[in-house]
Amino acid sequence: MTDFDVRTANLRALNSLTKYPSIPTYHALDPGNGGLTDKVVEFVGRVHLTEKVDGTNSRIVVLPDRTYLIGSREELLYAEGDLIGNPALGIVDALLDVASAMAPYGTGIVTYYFEVYGGKVTAASKHYTGSRRVGHRVFDICVIDDYATMLDWPTERVSSWRDHGGQRFLDEDELLRVAAGNGLATVPRLDVLDAAELPTDIDKTHQFLVDRLPRTTVALDGTPGRPEGIVLRSGSRSVIAKARFQDYERTLRRRSGGR
Template structure:
């Protein structure tokens, strides 16, 4: 696909087109102090709960011609065939072999973007919760497909950002995501439960209890005793609604409430 030849294409456009969008917190964050507000994301129908792993966000962009790019959340770090890649956070070392296996996985003129959490090693301060010997792991948490990216390559950066932040990217729904992961031989972030929307807690204290009940410890420890997890991600089957709930946000908010008494 000549229009996406990584040697000639505007990589800034590819980078912006394939960045992972921010997802909201289940309870809204107060911009004044980072505490949680009573307002929460509305779900309808069943919500799938997955573990939110405390690592670093990474992506593999698979092109139809067999080329691929590896990136962090903010920048592209490596293209297939590079002699030297950006070593930032060890992402390229962790994912290069995976990316090599995926060449040819994109179909027709589509671009497939796989979003993975790379964790353990020395990724974050939370790595100790997953490994005692600095092992590194990765789990797939989302897949997006760009059906016809060529016309967007000439867009201004601001237009691409607005398109992305406005939900322009097409993400796979739950069933297709799991099926794609199985077909590619990739482990996903753990599926913990499916909960009816009416059974989701709305109060901040009850949501913290909900987190503890569903995820007392991480389920993806690489070695040694399992430590704490970062929290949960909640999503509808079609991924039209998605939100994250992090232990630290609820603990911070509840401590402040207790301190005011």
């Protein structure tokens, strides 16, 4: 049994511990103009490609006492048993039944990260649905075993720990196993390549995106629309990066003299 009690826990620290970290772009962004530079994230060995779904980053946090929280990327929106939940972006409505049925995993704090998409979630929702249907896909799972000490940390220390890779994410095989055990759909797996097969030029990477993902593979109804991009990750999840169509298109337009 655990003596964890969400009613007495430091919720500010808990929120910070379970936020999703920023993911670098495959080609680094120029902070001066927002365009891409020629520097790439370096991968070694096998690289897993998944579709990057254009939705809102959401999370289900399963606590050591087997209760749960639902949150957006920045804030917690609902705790198990609440009479009223924050309706922001429809996240709680989309994930409440999922959270209620979540199977136990380990003895620590386990956070499931989702893209909730479609509906009226983002301006890109039209690429996934014409009838305002809402979907959700798991894209990462994080486990924090030594949470007790960290819940006493000031939020600044928690943020620094998170931003410097302190969270432990499940590797590819374990992520798929745990998601399947909960009946959860993951973001689509597109391919597995050797790192040497990845393009490094900006124009060739853009063409790589076009060839690999001409349309979204997670449309909820109707004709699939424009995808956001591809996420590249090592099997261990120790290296991860995102490649978005809009970043490459904007950069190539600027280099060709367009706006």
